[in-house]
Amino acid sequence: MLLKERTESNELLVLRSLNTRMALDDKENYHYLNLEKGYEGEIAFDALTDCLADDRYLIHDLQLEVNGGYVQLDSVIVTPGIIHLIDVKNFQGDCYYDSDKLFSVKTQREYKNPLTQLKRSATSLRQFLQIHKQNYTVDAHVVFINPEFTLYKAPMDQPLVLPTQVNRFINKMKQTPSTLQAKDQKLAQTLLSLHLVKNPYESLPHYTYDQLQKGIYCKHCRSFMVFRESNVLVCKSCKDREVLRSAIIRNTKEYRLLFPDDPITVQRIFDWCDLDITTHTISRALNQHFIKCGVTSDSYYQ
Ligand SMILES: [Zn+2]
Incomplete structure (x- = not known):
């Protein structure tokens, strides 16, 4: 069951509007385009997960406060005993992986390693489950959704789902039997009820x-x-x-x-x-x- 659809964040909506009504500087524009691109990728991923909605709880874009910290989870899929945590990346072009870092082949620009962010999110979700006395395994993955993305030297022992693996990744989940119980519903409701509407770390330019x-x-x-x-x-x-x-x-x-x-x-x-x-x-x-x-x-x- 799809419990929460994704909508544009306040930050994205404001930046989209400002981009039409004023000139953003390079940094603001870069941030804005990143948000647009990220959202586009997340929507593409959500469409692929539609087939899972019959016997799983789908929550897209969940923001929680855990132990005083804020965590944003792209997609959370609740199944009996297992919560799938997905971080969607809409990277494009050629990148390579080197010493736990990610670089663009063309510009050598270093990107934030999505695995670092994923580990942090997964830890927060596990803490959340512990606080709420819920016994679930967190199965976390970074999904690279854009078919125009290549990651050279991608580590095989890390939870990365490359563009050519996305369909198989979803199909594998779909083929795993899932009979939802009352406790799964309760957990999904708890997650939803604690969703924070506003991101405390949104970064908006000053405007009048x-x-x-x-x-x-x-x-x-x-x-x-x-x-x-x-x-x-x-x-x-x-x-x-x-x-x-x-x-x-x-x-x-x-x-x-x-x-x-x-x-x-x-x-x-x-x-x-x-x-x-x-x-x-x-x-x-x-x-x-x-x-x-x-x-x-x-x-x-x-
Ligand atoms: Zn027009």
């Missing part, structure tokens, strides 16, 4: 309202070249069409994502949308999708 580009961009190609045709917004770049009201709501949700502590007011959203529309149109859209607090000019939406 004034420095961001205002306006509504196309939901399809992210171009700001959208123009209004009565109650529809049409993108000049890709010709995508979106109902004006939906676009206002989408833009308002994005404002809330970027400025969670700032009140949503008609005037602010009017400024944020920067369209040839009236505050009345904004007000009508907000009234339908948010709860209005207050009746004066100070009223705001939740």
Whole structure:
């Protein structure tokens, strides 16, 4: 049973939005692209695990606090007696393994060894199980999901699943009989109930309202070249069409994502949308999708 689907993290959503509305510096951009790539790989892995959902508990992207420390687990698959812990890597190109380190063949750049991260995650999960008096074996693997990735000199005695082995890895799991018991369900529920929604270590650039580009961009190609045709917004770049009201709501949700502590007011959203529309149109859209607090000019939406 799929107990928790993966969704984009707050960090990724904010960076995606900032990348459209301001210029990220090289470091921020590198971090952003890494998150996009990682997410893409994780989604690809999740699709492969669909076939396991009948008789196992699948939890994608679990964040826990264990002994005061924070741990993020890409995928956790609960089966009777065994928890499969999977760390998904979407590396691309040629790398080689040397003295417990991972290097790019092309640039010689050293990557963080995914096995180090995996060992840390597995240790945290084992501690979690101990704290909750659960007797399960943790079976941890790093899965390299991208078919365009090669790892030269990969150690054979480490829990690495290379791109050409991924299907066999999933099939082997699938062929292992798994009859879930009440205690497995209880454990899965405990894991889920302690999931932390927010990652305390998210790394976001500093930004202010004034420095961001205002306006509504196309939901399809992210171009700001959208123009209004009565109650529809049409993108000049890709010709995508979106109902004006939906676009206002989408833009308002994005404002809330970027400025969670700032009140949503008609005037602010009017400024944020920067369209040839009236505050009345904004007000009508907000009234339908948010709860209005207050009746004066100070009223705001939740
Ligand atoms: Zn477009």
